[in-house]
Amino acid sequence: MLISQKYEVLAEIGRGGMGIVYKVRHTSLETVSALKILPAHLAENPELVARFHREARVMAQLHHPNIVRVIDVDKSEELHYFVMEYVEGRSLDTIIADDGHRPIREVVDLALQVARGLAYAHERRPAVIHRDIKPSNILVERGTGRAVVTDFGLAKLAGGAESIQTESAGSSSGRCAIAPRSS
Numbered sequence: 001m002l003i004s005q006k007y008e009v010l011a012e013i014g015r016g017g018m019g020i021v022y023k024v025r026h027t028s029l030e031t032v033s034a035l036k037i038l039p040a041h042l043a044e045n046p047e048l049v050a051r052f053h054r055e056a057r058v059m060a061q062l063h064h065p066n067i068v069r070v071i072d073v074d075k076s077e078e079l080h081y082f083v084m085e086y087v088e089g090r091s092l093d094t095i096i097a098d099d100g101h102r103p104i105r106e107v108v109d110l111a112l113q114v115a116r117g118l119a120y121a122h123e124r125r126p127a128v129i130h131r132d133i134k135p136s137n138i139l140v141e142r143g144t145g146r147a148v149v150t151d152f153g154l155a156k157l158a159g160g161a162e163s164i165q166t167e168s169a170g171s172s173s174g175r176c177a178i179a180p181r182s183s
Helices: 046-060 091-100 104-123
Strands: 007-016 020-026 032-038 070-076 081-083 089-091 138-141 147-149
Touching: 007 032, 007 091, 032 046, 046 070, 089 091, 091 138, 104 138, 104 147
Parallel strands: none
Antiparallel strands: 007 020, 020 032, 032 081, 070 081, 089 138, 138 147
16 A cells, blocks of 8 residues: 555554554655555544644654654545654563563653653643553563653643544553553
8 A cells, every 4th residue: 555655554453443554665765664644434524533643743843862753734535644753672562461460661661752752741831631541552672771751642731722633532541651551
């Protein structure tokens, strides 16, 4: 599959209620990225389309090593999508499920990296409040151990009346869930 005549789909890497994420290769630049598509049934709702694009614009303003970078946002025919940095690794929930207990130093290091990314977002004007921090929204880069916060779909701009939320109701508990799993 080719999107916008420039992004070749290599594999599906994630799926949620508000989007499907693919690993893609830019055909001219030969770079690998992640591309999130708004599902067709949601693209029929102009409000959800606007929120999807707002999520991309807000994320594109955040330049921090512990926050996924947004590279592009566009529409091709009826597909609304945005392109992000591809992080080669696993989500924290997968690491916990597959590997179980993690050494305390690793847990503290990951927590500090996530906290640095969130602190950066909170220091922006207006501040960006993630509102959905959980292990599945944290990627850990293979080889480096870099923690990267993803999925700002439920984020809110502080002081603003409107969130950039891409779901009909906020379901986040707002609690940080970085901890070793107990047996």
